[in-house]
Amino acid sequence: MSASVEEADLRTLACDARETVLRAVANARGGHLGGPLSAVDLLIALYFGVLRIRPEEPTWPERDRFVLSKGHSSVALYAVMALRGYFPLEEVMTFDAINSRLQGHPDMTALPGLDMSTGSLGLGFSAGVGIALGAQLKGSGFTTFVMLGDGECNEGTVWEGAHVAHRYRLDNLVAVVDQNGLQQFGWLDPSTGRRVPPYVGAELADRWRAFGWRVLEADGHDLRTLPAVLQDAREGSGAPTVVVARTVKGKGVSFMEGDYSWHSRVPTSDELARALGEIDVTRRTPERVP
Amino acid sequence: MRLPGPALRQVLGETLSELAGKDPKIVVLDGDVGSSTGGAAVETAHPERYLQTGIGEQNMVAMAAGLATVGFVPFITTFACFAVARALDSIRVLVAQPGLPVTIVGGYAGLLTGMTGKTHQIFNDVAIMRSLASMTVIAPADQIETRQVIERLAALDGPAYVQITREPSSAIFDEDYRFEVGRAVTVRHGHDLVLISTGVQTTRVVDAAELLAERGVSAAVLHCPTIKPIDETSLVEAALGAELVVTVEEQSVLGGLGGAVAEVLADKALVPVKRLGIQDCYGESGPNEALLEKYRLSAARVADDVEQLLSTIHSRNEPAIERSRLDDD
Secondary structure, X not given: OOOOOOHHHHHHHHHHHHHHHHHHHHHHOOOOOHHHHHHHHHHHHHHHHHOOOOOOOOOOOXXXXXXXXXXXXXXXXXXXXXHHOOOOHHHHHHOOOOOOOOOOOOOOOOOOOOOOOOOOOOHHHHHHHHHHHHHHHHOOOOOEEEEEEOHHHHOHHHHHHXXXXXHOOOOOEEEEEEEOOOOOOOEEOOOOOOEEOOOOOOXXXXXXXXXXXXXXXXXXXXXXXXXXXXXXXXXXXXXXXEEEEEOOOOOOOOOOOOXXXXXXXXXXXXXXXXXXXXXXXXXXXXXXXX | OOOOOOEHHHHHHHHHHHHHHHOOOEEEEEOOOHHHHOOHHHHHHOHHHEEEOOOOHHHHHHHHHHHHHOOOEEEEEEEHHHHHHHOHHHHHHHHHOOOOOOEEEEEOOOOOOOOOOHHHOOOOHHHHXXXXXXXXXXXXXXXXXXXXXXXXXXXXXXXXXXXXXXXXXXXXXXXXXXXXXXXXXXXXXXXXXXXXXXXXXXXXXXXXXXXXXXXXXXXXXXXXXXXXXXXXHHHHHHHOOOOOEEEEEEEEOOOOHHHHHHHHHHHHOOOOEEEEEEOOOOOOOOOXXXXXXXXXXXXXXXXXXXXXXXXXXXXXXXXXXXXXXXXXX
């Protein structure tokens, strides 16, 4: 079942998750950082405040389902699952190693607790639509949560699925968009030399609204408010719900924040030390609002 | 030569409706072509189990994978071209890699797609699907076999692809026939050569064997409904003692049944293997009989081509003469 954890503890857990993500990617000399770091607070809020799950019984039939459709953020999911008790935290250091259960992208055949294999963008969301439709058909009471990236919303299959979810009135389905404002490379803004966000301003929320979804907006790093928003999202209202969560790519490490090049860059040992130092400062500064 | 029976798509709809009536886990997904694929029968019989997903094949396949993870047994129904070519990544990542029990029904399979032409004809769906690890690939020949194939696939614990054709097709099996996944069956005995076929083409190949018999050639016909896993034992047994093996399929000669048979028999190096089927090309629209003639899949054209292959083999079997001629040059 969902753990009742104080907000201050959630913030500590988020710091632990970020530290684990950084160490695992540095150790593997591969993987992604920007997307996992933007997703950490959302994952912490879900796994410690919202999802009805039994880590000791990962295939509990009535559990809420969670699909990480932005599968390249797997290392953040592994860190949070480990902190939640699915497996030992040390195992996250096997991320991307040969024969590891913690594959570069989530593999449901390798690791209990993963409700879908993902990695090809957009497809996990559509699978989540199928899971939610299955729950509706069976009369099961669980909620299906799917996390997408905003870049991922480029994929046409997202909108195929959004249409069908609305058609079936799947109010047991919650999409959470980690809107970190950057994709792997994206479009160049010639006037600034920076990368253009996948969706600007209200474009993304408006698209979901146009597809008939109930749209909730949130600060994707504010652990004081996120659990309540995500709880609200699961309250069925005749339509599927999307939480468009504003986040920062690379959140928590100043020199990674907002820099698309950290999408899948591996830190040097010096960069890792600086990054872990920043995480440590955040951990020791409880009054610091994320 | 034969009286046409019900189209396999009709049998598909009837069988799925019956299965859905018996098993609440069966769901049928439709990509907006149920009135063509035969799936519409399920909507009539069990509307709650008929999941219309609209015109969006990638999403449909991914939804089926999600349904499978919560205990359903999904059958995806659309045209073979769209199921395979358009939704391949969904199939690869969400169905084949996790090994989920999803059956993909490729309707309008092969050459005869109701005058729609090359966009709606796919000749390498078997080649593509059999190259996916964990995928079972089946092409039934007639209504008796189709019914049993669908029943078996509903109980299969893994991904499957099955070709279902559009046009009325004749029965070659009787009610005593028992289909088994992975088993080929001899449908005609003969001692000069072995014809190996799959799907509805087997009926035309049996007819071709009759024509060959009239010309003094005794051809066995091995029907191979399961292209993956291929029945290696039956292939090797059939090839033993034959002077030629010819595969015939309503598919490209690249990578389909012919490829599968050639892979097995090449390892054993028993016998020459020739492949008949659609050459490395795209199709076109046209009346069925004209298409079968032009793409050399009618019984008469298959018989002609097999006879030609036999004569080539016979001339090659006189290598001493050939070499002496070359020496003179």
